[in-house]
Amino acid sequence: MGKYRLLALDLDGTLLNDRSEISNTNAKWVRHAVEAGVTVCVSTGRGFPSALPFAEQLRLDTPMITVNGGEIWTKPHSLHRRTLLDSQKVMKLHALAEQHDVWFWGYTTNDIYNKERWVGDTITSHWLKFGYYTENLPILNEILKEIQTWDGLEITNSSPYNIEINSQGVSKASALEEVCRMLGYDMSEVVAVGDSLNDIAAIRASGLGVAMGNAQDEVKAAAKVVTGSHQEHGVAQVIQNYVLRT
Template sequence: MSKYKLVALDMDGTLLNEQSEISAENAEWIRKALDAGVIVSFSTGRGFQSALPFAEQLGLDTPMITVNGSEIWHKPHVLYKRTHLSSVYVKRMHELALKHGEPWFWAYTTDTVYNKEKWIDPAAGYDSYHWLKFGYYTEDDVARNEILAEVQSWGALEITNSSPWNLEMNPQGVSKASALRDLCELLDIDMSSVVAVGDSLNDIAAIREAGLGVAMGNAQQAVKDAANAVTLTNDEHGVAEVIKRYVLKG
């Protein structure tokens, strides 16, 4: 029996290759972990609707952490916990995006995703929606750093990223790590029995708190620095390697 009872997998840049596919190798070793009694859970910045087809592809009936921890699912379609993002801050972040002009922006609600091309109507009706996460994307380092400094100055949001060129904002205190703690409580397992795997800043807290934190070979350097181990890249079936080497070893 594995000493690890739960494997929490980031999706983009981790489970999924650069074509946003689950490789046959990753699928095979996830199935072996499940057959060995290990819980395999997505831990993603994606919303539920975006993550669900991949869970269905793998035949997972296990918990899911979505929207960077703002939603925790006991299993697909069975919500355990949801934390809303204040509409006050969504309004401020939207205004900040418009002020800078160039950056792409998006925001998750419980129902859908709004973005620069399709925003809420009327634009002032923020209170009519149940918000979960807001994000910016720009390859302009100056603009991104200015946005980051402004949002940090509010002292009210959890700020991470899922790529070096974006920023993602959740309610303060909400992260993949906080969701994993809640999930462990739900499942009656200890965080020391968790393997957390990821590649971006939204994975760091979980990687630090898990019994084993693993960074992908393609991970941002700060993630590798925080991890206990570094595996292969997402195009080299790094998740399969984690399960083979650490979860089902021997």
């Protein structure tokens, strides 16, 4: 095996194509990496229930990072650590969404809620993440400027048209550092691949940070390498060109 022992893969816009599928090419090369002894870790903004089918498709029994690092799993169904988002802050975030009349959603430890179906009791729910979505960028920027003045929040995105909020200190980077502690790896042995702002910290902190060809410009600027797009099997290219190259 080469110098990289852990491959951390974002899902949407990275491992998945625009039909939310893992291409046969990507799947084949992920299996080659696993067979070579590389630990492949799903690292996503998705919640565990929607991330799990992709880990199962790839037959991964390895750590998972979900809701941007709000949850770390030693393997599927085995929770290692969970970091909650303060429910009072969720009430404020929800009120701001209502004020601007934009689409919003929130992950609890049990379910996903959104503009069409909101939880009755916000305070006693155990929150992991809150998000906004609108293609009206001036409105999105207004929301962003407002919440940037609040304390205790980690603010990123998973597309140019959304904002994702976790508890301060929660990120894919801090989660990867914990996964490395669990496995006895060093961050210099990690390859992190992603396309959005919620991937930047991990891309910067890893031995090899890779931006997808379809990544936001800020992500490409933070990365050491830019690979093909999610439509061009960019993950497979990373595995061939860097992970399995000795």
